[in-house]
Amino acid sequence: MSYAVRSDALAKARGAVPYGTDIESPGMLWGALVLAPITHGTIRSIDLTAARAIPGVTAIGPEDLPRLLPGVPTDPERPIFPSKTIQYHAQPIAAVAAPTFGAARRAAQAVKVETREHPAVESIDEAATGPEPEVIGHVHARYGDLDGVFRTADFVLTETYRTNAVSQVALEPHAAIAEIRDDGTWFVRTSTQSPFGVREDLAAMLGIPEPQIVVEGTWVGGGFGGKGSSLVEPYALLLARASGRPVRLALTYREEFLLGRSTLPSLIRLSSAVRGGTIVGRRVLWKVDAGSSLPGRDFATGYGIGFTVGPYRVPAIELEGIALRTHKPPLGPHRAPLAPQCAFAAESHMDHLAQRLGVDSVEFRRRHVWLSGDATHLGQTVGPFGLSECLAEAGARARKWRERLPENHGIGVGAGFWSTGTGAGGEARLFLQPERLRIVQGEPEIGSGSVIRGLAAVVEVVLGIPRERIEVDYRDTATAPFDSGVWGSRTLGALGQAVEKAARELRAELAKRTDAPEGAIRLTVQGPELAVEVDGVSRPVREILRRDEIENGGLTTYGTHYGAAGSFDALRVLDGTFYPYTDFTGAAHVAEVALDPELGTVHVVRYAAFHDAGRVVDFETAKAQVEGGIVMGLGTALTEEGLWSPEGVLQNPGLVDYRIPTLAEVPPIEVHFVEGFLGAGPFGAKGLGEPPIIPVPATIANAVRDACGEGPTELPMTGERLARHLKLLRT
Amino acid sequence: MTTAPFFTVNGTSVDLSPVPGSERLLDTLRWRLGLKGTKEGCRTGDCGACTVLVDRASVLSCLTLAHEVAGSEVTTIEGLAAEDVGARIVQSFADEGASQCGYCTPGFVMALASLLHERGAAGDLAEFEEDLQGNLCRCTGYVSIRRASQRAREAVR
């Protein structure tokens, strides 16, 4: 029996799907980047002569930009190459293209760079030597009688957590192939999460009007946030312009680590006032290493800081977030940016508080957890929200596992919430043809299945059409309807709504043409063709369509979705930009771990996840998202960490020293959905790409606390670090 | 050691004489022969995406020079998927939804084919999984890959 859920399943297993790295073009050159040899300093000269002397090589540096750029960049803060100052180690400072890959690498090495080095800011740690980091972002909010509650508290618990730099590690490196077409179009095919976003970036960076740029997304070998904005595309295009040939530019895997916009370290100080067994006030100070992000570009702090309070009612809060500029690569979005890190701190803190009070940590959470209609820390109303139910289930599972718990094992529960990006816009067009229904849209499938399966499932529900007759057709930015891209778990929730509207309109039109009530319309298969079935009576779609419709691709409808953002109480904000949530989704996880008390190593024995994802539109795809997110979270929790030297050089840019989970260490995982809390997406669906990773580090940390009585305060929880931590605590 | 200037890929003979001595088998397959089903990930031997079979044993093509396989029989995913056993493994992966982005999948299918060839479908499951550790997947969390491997073992039994 074959029951492949996804239409891309067989082609992918056969290796028949072309990714960004697979695309080639006749006569193309191979590109390579020249990376800064120092971390911070002034460029004295870049000499491209030796590179250019290699036959067939095109080389470009900062000085060539005025000649190559067609217009004036409208974003001078994001230069293609630094004209003077190098901001981080391995920052691209020049680029080359050559007839072979090998020649391109040799040419890149032949570029001579002279610099004058300045001291680098490497760490946000107060103990670090070297220059002080500059504050580039500051958010501050306050609410309630904070001083009062802290003064009259039964006790105050204050602690500091440190979190890790984690890389996306999509298996496919960034890859693009660019050419300048005869009509002056700047055309790039690229492995991206957001073709329209890349087009916008390119327009600003190159100074070209958007209509003159065409971005075509390829199949994507994993994104996780790392392929959300332009990275290799501008260089590929400029090399194509300079050489007059198509240019392929792919990052090496080492470059993936060096340039990939990843999560950077942070320091979270939490202080809670407790009275009568409940939290009455919380102060948070969060310092985020923003790397060489530009001032004002730090979205992370204003968005992420809410996760340090968690999905809990706290009557008085003070939140202060500080983004600090260091000479690391710029901070970038990594699956639920910084939320797993914040949840690690907040949820460890919850367990610690419960431990101090001598109460069950799940019950303690449920005493505080948001219910639908509650207000967030900034006074935004919480929409339908099923976390309390998820916690109840998780608590029951934890009790069951506890019945037979071996020595040195522990059970932990962790929770998390997320808001999916349903506010961001998307549009879609449907074509009903005699044999099939096509969804034409502008989002590449990056792996989750939210495009290829999620969008199809929406149409399936509205029109009753069997899935094998639905085709999801991706188009480039010149021919597809607009879409914001794959981020914020928004595909099903936002673009799905555009598809739902188009499907409903199609159903209304079919109802009109067949003189039937809308609710009675179903599309069924009749031999090779489709038929409209109403109360058991079928009419071929071919007969319902007009001749001109059949000739022009089918009966077509259009749907758009531009969602409203939520709003909060602006009076609580003292400084900086905070961001409202759009949709509330939550999860509670349970883990059993075995802790080696000597070596400090953690072995995850079993894992269970309970998610409120609103209406689950396709169970298999949803479950797969949760499994993948959990295992990625195990990496964040246990092994993954970018490590920089005091000189600001990444020490582990490869898969041997930056360890992601492998098959043998994955525990049995159960996935459950708590339904009944409807979100903003189609039929009440909520986004699910990011939420599964959020509770994982916290859940593991709490299981470690349960096993040994002490909670870890630093990510990742490597054996060495835990052994040190436990020994320190014992002495 | 033979120095035959040929090897075969999926049954077709390939002349090695125009291939430079430093060229990796991965690049020969992908860029000379257009066999892009073999994926390029890390190029350092750490992810398994580039796995192919050389005389039926799994080999990382990014760490192998094209000239090293002179005289050998190379099978890529394109060839394997056309064989009976290969098609069953491929179908198991599709049926179990074991691909998300799918970039790791051909490598897993190849690694599994070589394991099944080497020790048959019966061997110990834990050992089997131990041997798949060289293949990384960032999307699935391996849960579905585990199921697919089990299904494939049953399918070829």
Ligand code: FES
């Ligand atoms: S590409 Fe060969 S092991 Fe990663």
Ligand code: FES
């Ligand atoms: S499915 Fe994406 S890496 Fe395995």
